[in-house]
Amino acid sequence: MKTTIKKYLVVIVMMLVTSINYANKNTAVKIVDGKKVRIEFESVKKGHTLSVKDKNGTVIYSQEIENSGTYSKVLDLSKLEKGNYTTELEKDFEIVIKPFTVLDGQVSFDEEKTIFKPVIRTEDNLVLISKLAFDKQPLKIAIYYNDEVIFSETVKDEKNLLKRVYKLSKEEKGDYKVIINSNNRSYIKDFNI
Known part of the structure; x- marks a missing residue:
């Protein structure tokens, strides 16, 4: 049993180190004319999910990633009501969260954070x-x-x-x-x- 636990911990540590390395500088957000936003994620895999949620956690947009590699998507967020939202990329072992605010049709992003599953x-x-x-x-x-x-x-x-x-x-x-x-x-x- 001790051997099983040691093997398990080695696998977890390796996985977590890899996740931490990929979590750094994972997202690029470029605001196009204050209304449309280009979101880019590096090192995504087929099956990961990008979603936009409102402040209550309700999903208002969701898309499953179809190809591995770098993912880029232009979203028109200006039609959203005034308030706080998040974009979330759900990966295998982590969720990359990028909060943003819509005010008078203009979009501004806050600092990204990562939650490990x-x-x-x-x-x-x-x-x-x-x-x-x-x-x-x-x-x-x-x-x-x-x-x-x-x-x-x-x-x-x-x-x-x-x-x-x-x-x-x-x-x-x-x-x-x-x-x-x-x-x-x-x-x-x-x-x-």
Whole structure:
């Protein structure tokens, strides 16, 4: 079991270092005549999703990326009502968020931030969870067996990497679900033992 955990941690650390390297200088935003905006993302993959959300988190535009590489899109945001919005690029292990404000038909962008998604892996009867947490946000974890909560906890750590390993009973065969809440978002993984 210790070997499995060590291998898992090595993979997570390598993945997180790669994510951090790609997160730096990830987005270019060019405002065209104050109304149209060209958004460019480097190192995207097919299947990533670009969305525009209002201040309540309601998706008002969404598009799945069709080609890997550099992604560029011109959006006319001037028709949006006055208020605060975000563009979000959802990648494999992170979400790149670029907040912007629309005022009198003019668009202005704020500083980009990145939220790292939790990584949930299962191996036999082990549930392995890790998440980069530079923002020190707590991680609420709930494990369900046949739609009933069998374990829950809130992980709050002063370190930048939150990690947990849970050992489930080998005798309790069936459907399991892990639900993680962090940064006002939910992440779900279904699995069987």
